[in-house]
Amino acid sequence: MNNRRVIVKVPASTANLGPGFDTLGMALSLYAWIEMSAAETTTFRLYGDQMQGIPTDKSNLLYQVAQLVFEEAGVSIPELDIAMYSDIPLTRGLGSSASAIVGALAAANGLIGSPLPDHKLFQLATKLEGHPDNVGASLFGGIVVSAWDGERADYVRLEPHAKLETLVAIPAFQLSTEKARHALPSQISMADAVFNVGRSSLLVAALASGELGLIRHAMRDRLHQPYRAPLIPGMSAILEHAADYGALGAALSGAGPTLIAFVDADSKDKPQLEQFLLATLKQEGIEAETMWLKPSAEGPVITVEDAASPAPGLMERIKGEVVR
Ligand SMILES: Nc1ncnc2c1ncn2[C@@H]1O[C@H](COP(=O)(O)OP(=O)(O)OP(=O)(O)O)[C@@H](O)[C@H]1O
Numbered sequence: 001m002n003n004r005r006v007i008v009k010v011p012a013s014t015a016n017l018g019p020g021f022d023t024l025g026m027a028l029s030l031y032a033w034i035e036m037s038a039a040e041t042t043t044f045r046l047y048g049d050q051m052q053g054i055p056t057d058k059s060n061l062l063y064q065v066a067q068l069v070f071e072e073a074g075v076s077i078p079e080l081d082i083a084m085y086s087d088i089p090l091t092r093g094l095g096s097s098a099s100a101i102v103g104a105l106a107a108a109n110g111l112i113g114s115p116l117p118d119h120k121l122f123q124l125a126t127k128l129e130g131h132p133d134n135v136g137a138s139l140f141g142g143i144v145v146s147a148w149d150g151e152r153a154d155y156v157r158l159e160p161h162a163k164l165e166t167l168v169a170i171p172a173f174q175l176s177t178e179k180a181r182h183a184l185p186s187q188i189s190m191a192d193a194v195f196n197v198g199r200s201s202l203l204v205a206a207l208a209s210g211e212l213g214l215i216r217h218a219m220r221d222r223l224h225q226p227y228r229a230p231l232i233p234g235m236s237a238i239l240e241h242a243a244d245y246g247a248l249g250a251a252l253s254g255a256g257p258t259l260i261a262f263v264d265a266d267s268k269d270k271p272q273l274e275q276f277l278l279a280t281l282k283q284e285g286i287e288a289e290t291m292w293l294k295p296s297a298e299g300p301v302i303t304v305e306d307a308a309s310p311a312p313g314l315m316e317r318i319k320g321e322v323v324r
């Protein structure tokens, strides 16, 4: 029997960054942890509020993803002991599904001695998630620019500016990516396509060159945000006015409903910006939780141990790092 125990810490992510629909992603300093080892019988230990409703049988996404890795690598480990704790809220636009996919890929790969290179994990993750933006960020950390044609995913990773910080406002309701994608039109005008190509290109160049002052104009979007706005009351006002309250720029995070503002970490305007986001949502009857998050420079951090050696449980191991 395989005698390893693997623990993986994997970051949340924000996708699109405004105009880069299904293309741009950034890893955030909010994490999930997965522990995995071979077992006689498959068992799941899922901890924390975020894991409520997640299946604890072999239909579980983590189990399914692990089996895909074993299949690709030509090994057989049919029974697994899996534990997971996550600080990443489910179905809120912070890449919970991508972090689960990337965490499970990294854990399963680590369990069998890491035969699959990161590039292969990226292809698998993109196919599973359906788009490369969140999984690229969770897998490589930092800011990831990616493109996928349905077969092949390519990417470039950018180092986030040292002063870049984000404020997320997480509404107290869930919005599935599936529902938020259904709100999108099947066709757009040439004028809107040109608008987005310009903004997305400018945003990547601004992030790559550190010209943070350009972000405000570069984060504008006509591909998805206007169509999703009716699903998130208060969103339009926040995107329009966040810069007046000190944000470098603002966007819907992934498919929403979370809203994200990019901020200079040294800005004195941080309290008034936070107040503006909360008050605007409240005016629409929406309770929200805010969090200040930094870009996460790293993707999965993997620890491999001898499964026979004594070890603390997952919650004991991570207790100093958990935030929620
Ligand atoms: N740890 C997990 N184990 C199993 N399934 C998970 C796990 N985490 C997320 N999921 C699945 O992913 C779904 C959420 O994915 P969805 O794409 O709708 O939102 P998100 O990934 O949180 O946000 P976004 O993609 O907009 O950033 C959950 O409802 C659940 O089915």
Ligand SMILES: N[C@@H](CCO)C(=O)O
Binding pocket: 015, 016, 021, 022, 023, 131, 133, 134, 177, 180, 181, 224, 254, 255
């Ligand atoms: N690019 C995706 C991210 C959410 O999974 C979307 O906006 O639908």
